[in-house]
Amino acid sequence: GQNIDQPTEMTATEGAIVQINCTYQTSGFNGLFWYQQHAGEAPTFLSYNVLDGLEEKGRFSSFLSRSKGYSYLLLKELQMKDSASYLCAVSPQAGANNLFFGTGTRLTVIP
Amino acid sequence: DSGVTQTPKHLITATGQRVTLRCSPRSGDLSVYWYQQSLDQGLQFLIQYYNGEERAKGNILERFSAQQFPDLHSELNLSSLELGDSALYFCASSATGATYGYTFGSGTRLTVV
Numbered sequence: 210g211q212n213i214d215q216p217t218e219m220t221a222t223e224g225a226i227v228q229i230n231c232t233y234q235t236s237g238f239n240g241l242f243w244y245q246q247h248a249g250e251a252p253t254f255l256s257y258n259v260l261d262g263l264e265e266k267g268r269f270s271s272f273l274s275r276s277k278g279y280s281y282l283l284l285k286e287l288q289m290k291d292s293a294s295y296l297c298a299v300s301p302q303a304g305a306n307n308l309f310f311g312t313g314t315r316l317t318v319i320p
Numbered sequence: 321d322s323g324v325t326q327t328p329k330h331l332i333t334a335t336g337q338r339v340t341l342r343c344s345p346r347s348g349d350l351s352v353y354w355y356q357q358s359l360d361q362g363l364q365f366l367i368q369y370y371n372g373e374e375r376a377k378g379n380i381l382e383r384f385s386a387q388q389f390p391d392l393h394s395e396l397n398l399s400s401l402e403l404g405d406s407a408l409y410f411c412a413s414s415a416t417g418a419t420y421g422y423t424f425g426s427g428t429r430l431t432v433v
Binding site for chain 1: 322353355360361362363364365368375376378408410421422423424425426427429
């Protein structure tokens with residue numbers, strides 16, 4: 210089976226930095242994804258990691274450690290519009306490309 | 321506009337009924353995926369089609385079925401609907417062999433009363 214764990218909720222202050230953690234245990238590993246989802250809307254792709262290390266993309270960075278089954282999403286210079294759910298997803302096998310998602314972390318940014 | 325089109329956006333129907341959700345993938349994408357998102361649950365993978373063929377199956381109920389047509393649009397059929405089937409149903413598409421993420425449609429919100 211596939212198991213992906215994330216904290217349910219987090220709160221952070223505008224302008225601050227927040228780290229959202231994700232741990233996974235899956236039958237295989239072909240990449241880890243982070244998506245952002247505003248309430249009632251479609252998820253939008255943020256980042257993809259397949260090798261260990263940090264991937265930086267503007268205010269967002271994502272880190273992966275395959276040996277630990279661990280990833281985090283780092284959001285810097287938080288803005289109010291960053292209030293959303295952040296979904297961690299794993300692709301367990303090459304070829305099929307189906308993703309398994311965690312339940313998501315609901316981030317609330319406060320002034 | 322993500323390029324993935326889902327219709328209808330909202331659907332309200334009674335228990336026991338049957339509905340069809342439709343998805344048109346982004347131009348050029350051969351893979352279509354269906355996901356269910358209930359209130360307290362994450363996105364649950366239902367089924368994937370690639371160029372008309374079923375490629376992978378997740379926790380899809382026997383009451384649910386899907387297909388992908390020659391023009392690559394896909395339909396998800398939900399029958400004998402129960403209250404617990406109320407959810408957001410998302411379709412996503414991806415390019416051939418891509419492992420760097422899907423593009424999601426805006427979803428169909430199904431309410432079973």
